[in-house]
Amino acid sequence: MFRVNCSYATTHRLINNTNCVLSFTTHQFPVKSGRLRRLAYIGQIFSSLEILPCLRIPRCYFSAIDMSKAGQKDTSSTVPPGTIFRNWITADGSSGYKAEKDRYHLYVSLACPWAHRTLITRKLKGLEDVISYTVVDFLMPKEGWRFNPEVDKCEKDPIFDAKYLKEIYQKVSPGYEGRVSVPVLFDKKTNQIVNNESSEIIRMFTKEFDEFCADDQKRAVDIYPEELRPQIDAINEWVFPFINIGVYRCGFAKEQESYDKAVENLFEHLDKAEQVLSKSRYLVGDRLTEADVRLYTTLARFDHVYHGHFKCNKKRIIDYPNLWGFLRDLYQTPGFAETTNFEHIRKHYMMSHLHVNPFGIVHMGPSLDFNSSHGRNEKEIWNSSGTHAGTF
Structure with missing residues (x-):
């Protein structure tokens, strides 16, 4: 039995003649193979178990957990590890990112269930006038998420006038070759991506922006008491x-x-x-x-x-x-x-x-x-x- 524990962005090569188990914190997904030679890119698996933002084809993730036939030939492509943005906004700024009005911007897709979480929480907390957002095109070409003002609800990128979301990732992290996913929580003050993990973004919205909620009723909303x-x-x-x-x-x-x-x-x-x-x-x-x-x-x-x-x-x-x-x-x-x-x-x-x-x-x-x-x-x-x- 070969076991790989993945808590943070990691690249592993699994070579084993027996069964393999990828252990994702509390969940284990068996991977059966005769001789498994694979670059298992698990760039977005964390202790929070939050992975798979709305991607075009999450090939590596699914090929890793769905290999179920012994001796099956591995035909998946090798994907390089990605950079993960996991900074935190705090009310007092102790994290280096202070909760402030008009400082942060969300990039979302209305199609993506992970991005959708952030929009719901933003509304529940009454942060519409505090955190701005831009919707990408529902159609994802091979270049990835794009900005298309010709599509209803979508608009141009208001910060860099980028054509594709990947350009923003690359501006923040030159040479970035990882997954380009939504949602993205962006700091307009430092021109940095703060976080692209939806489970963490919704918790920041729930707790750290109470000073700026629209009213006391919204301020009292706590979806993670x-x-x-x-x-x-x-x-x-x-x-x-x-x-x-x-x-x-x-x-x-x-x-x-x-x-x-x-x-x-x-x-x-x-x-x-x-x-x-x-x-x-x-x-x-x-x-x-x-x-x-x-x-x-x-x-x-x-x-x-x-x-x-x-x-x-x-x-x-x-x-x-x-x-x-x-x-x-x-x-x-x-x-x-x-x-x-x-x-x-x-x-x-x-x-x-x-x-x-x-x-x-x-x-x-x-x-x-x-x-x-x-x-x-x-x-x-x-x-x-x-x-x-x-x-x-």
């Missing part, structure tokens, strides 16, 4: 690898066995989330937390994109009474619908992932009413057959 952190972390530990990442493992699988396992894991944990939400309005009791935000961005895309495009078609979210109610509940909560753009979502996945959808044809459906009554604020619950089961 200290007393609930163990429960939130416990939820994140299975939602992230099996649901957030799980849909990609289904969609980008290149072997039947890998796909079958990914689908099995995905729906096992969607069933688990359905059971949790049968007992409480949110994932951690009766309070909205980051666990809900993180699940929402995957659920919102599921029936529109993942169900068909990624072949996650065992069930739809609308087939789950509590998940569908939960999804509508959040969508109707201020901060969620305003940041959810189904046009960008559908067009990005179906026009950019030509390895999945070669002709780039964008489907028209489904027609879903996210504004229909959900009843969860009335503490209604439903059993697996869709019949009313009481209150919680």
Whole structure:
């Protein structure tokens, strides 16, 4: 057994005649191979388990965790390690980056579930007039995320007038050859990328900018309260690898066995989330937390994109009474619908992932009413057959 522990951006070459296990903090993904020769670029795997920003083809990540046939020939390309930006903004500036109004700028894609987290949290905290943002084009050409003012909701890069997001990475880090991902939290004062890890950005927005929130109600919003952190972390530990990442493992699988396992894991944990939400309005009791935000961005895309495009078609979210109610509940909560753009979502996945959808044809459906009554604020619950089961 060959084990590699990855806590920070690392490049490893795995050469072994037996099974290999990549250990990602608390999660282990078995990699079976006869003679595995691979440059395993795991440039965005951390102790927080936050990886895979919205990328064109996360080839290395998926080839690493989805190799499932002994003796299978490794045909993946070698990818160089990337630079990761993991600085932190603090209210008092002790980190070197002080929370200030109009100092920081977000680069996001409305299609990307990871970038979507940051926009939701920014709205929940009332930071619209504090942190500006720019949306990149939903269409990702081979050069990567681009700025295209001809596309609705998009505009030119206001800082460098860059054509592609990679130019900003390269201005900050000359010679940068790593992954160019969104979101990006940029410091206009120092012309530096502060952070491109969504899980950390949303926690900065939650805690460090309270002085600048629009009002006391927004200031009181805390989606990662200290007393609930163990429960939130416990939820994140299975939602992230099996649901957030799980849909990609289904969609980008290149072997039947890998796909079958990914689908099995995905729906096992969607069933688990359905059971949790049968007992409480949110994932951690009766309070909205980051666990809900993180699940929402995957659920919102599921029936529109993942169900068909990624072949996650065992069930739809609308087939789950509590998940569908939960999804509508959040969508109707201020901060969620305003940041959810189904046009960008559908067009990005179906026009950019030509390895999945070669002709780039964008489907028209489904027609879903996210504004229909959900009843969860009335503490209604439903059993697996869709019949009313009481209150919680």
